[in-house]
Amino acid sequence: MEATSGRRIVIEPVTRVEGHGKVTILLDAEGHVERARFHVVEFRGFERFIQGRPYWEVPVAVQRLCGICPVSHHLCAAKAMDRIVGGEKLTPTAEKMRRLMHYGQTFQSHALHFFHLASPDLLFGFGSDVNARHVLGIAAKFPDLARQGILMRKYGQEIIRLTAGKKVHGTGAIPGGINKNLSLAERDLLLQDLAQMKDWARATVQLARDYTLAHIDMLGGFGSFPSNHMCLVRADGALDLYDGGLRAVDAQGRTIFDHVDPQRYLDFIAEEVKPWSYMKFPFIKSLGPEHGWYRVGPLSRISACSFIDTPLAEAARQEFMQVAGGKPSAVTMAYHWARMIELLHAVEKIDELLHDRDLQGTDLVVKGERRGEAVAIIEAPRGTLFHHYKVDENDQVTMANLIVSTTSNNEPMNRAVESVARQFLDGVEITEGLLNHVEVAIRAYDPCLSCATHALGQMPLDVQVVDAAGQVVGRRVKGSKER
């Protein structure tokens, strides 16, 4: 129990995000919110799980980390192992197959998040009846939207299956390349539903845009704040979810660093350890830990890139930036609009790739000079993902360091929760309204709290009020037990 001068309110775990987490709201002696912390039960031990394995196993093994974005870990590990085998300059077929896999992953992940996690909050309202504010409530009141969400998710999963070999734990990406191309029959299968997916993606961007603009005054005061942003960009500054150099901008959009080689990330990014959290707090070295925290993910990518190289998404980005006054948006809930712009971008890139005959090429793998250390960065659906490995002369991994997007968004999520708590906490009672407003703010980041076990009988929502003496003075449990 942490000693404080006031009271501590604990909310755990947060619902509708991956894995387990809890929220602690610290009150001062007068009962006002002093600060808030979003605790994450991180995947401690995962590096140990990887150490000792031969490097070629890693792109498959890392998928054990997460049930929601295994493809991001698969591809990021494969990119690192490309460098280990000296095969980082992939053949056109290999790079395009991987990109197709990645855009399929982004498409399904963003669709799932919007339709089945965020839309209940947006369409029913943050304070609406909790008994209807879930995906089945959406299914009942907006059946077409719920069905779209299912089919968009399924389409992305099909792309993953056809590029990675299977929907879960694919083996498509291997060090130096890919182990299969896309047959014409597979391509034609994906082309069948492409036009429908694009239409739905356009409509979804419109829905997210309209929601944001209709509620912009309220959203501007909801868990929002200016911040630094970081993401990968292509050499010409374009949004690039698969590869590129690191760019960081400040709250005004001014460049902090640009086109940083991923191999040099430790020259620009450091991680702070805090005693109350297992999770590290990354920051931009040149700004220090107090001012160098930053956001990642759709809001950051749309805000920091120079342009998007697909026409529909670029038009949407321009309007987004215009609304934000030409600088990075401070509105946390604008993550949803930005996420849908990326959804549209992903399907535009899928369209582009499916019409590229390089996908039917047969030159799949390259190798070169062997290295002992490699860093890879990819833009996962939730944000920038770092994989850093060392491999010994026996081909065994001796060191693995991962910085996942949720880690980068750790400080911003704390700030969002704190802002919401200040606004909605009245006394020490954890009302349903407070709970959900906190969760709405966290969900905007679409955090992934590592792939926790989920066995039957686990995962209640346990809310506790603890006083300064460590006594539980109030408790609220929202269970979701299977039975």
Add this chain to the structure above:
Amino acid sequence: MTRVLVFGYGNPGRLDDGLGPALVEALAERGLAGEITLESGYQLQVEDAELVANHDVVVFVDAHTSCAPPFELHRLEARSETEFTTHALTPAAVLALAREHFGSHAAGYVLGIRGYAFDDFGERLSPLAQSNLAAAVQFVLQALRDGRIDVPAVAGNPEGDLHVRA
């Protein structure tokens, strides 16, 4: 012919959390893939509703943290959950989505296999979980041979729930 789906879910990289996929793998090794549909995944997801809708009987298989060993079989009612906790859906919610969107009338069960170790990374089952898995595999094989996991048999159960101890 009754179309049966056995869907094991869990993370095989988290010790006993992998009991569901392990059961599916064991059934596949016994050559059942041609007779019934075998599927496994980390979690249940929205698109699984469509797969469920293509079957008459669905058995969701997961690790269980607290049931009496070796396992429990539980008749499932489609249910609009008031809460769900992760990106994953519960079996009841998947069944409800299958009914809502795909007109499914599938009978659903949850087979919970008792596990013990969940708090570390590792692709192995604890010894007790292995024993429980073996019992569950034998139970499913016998049930399929007997046709006990079948729509008519279930419909005849006056309790609506079928609790089985091996």
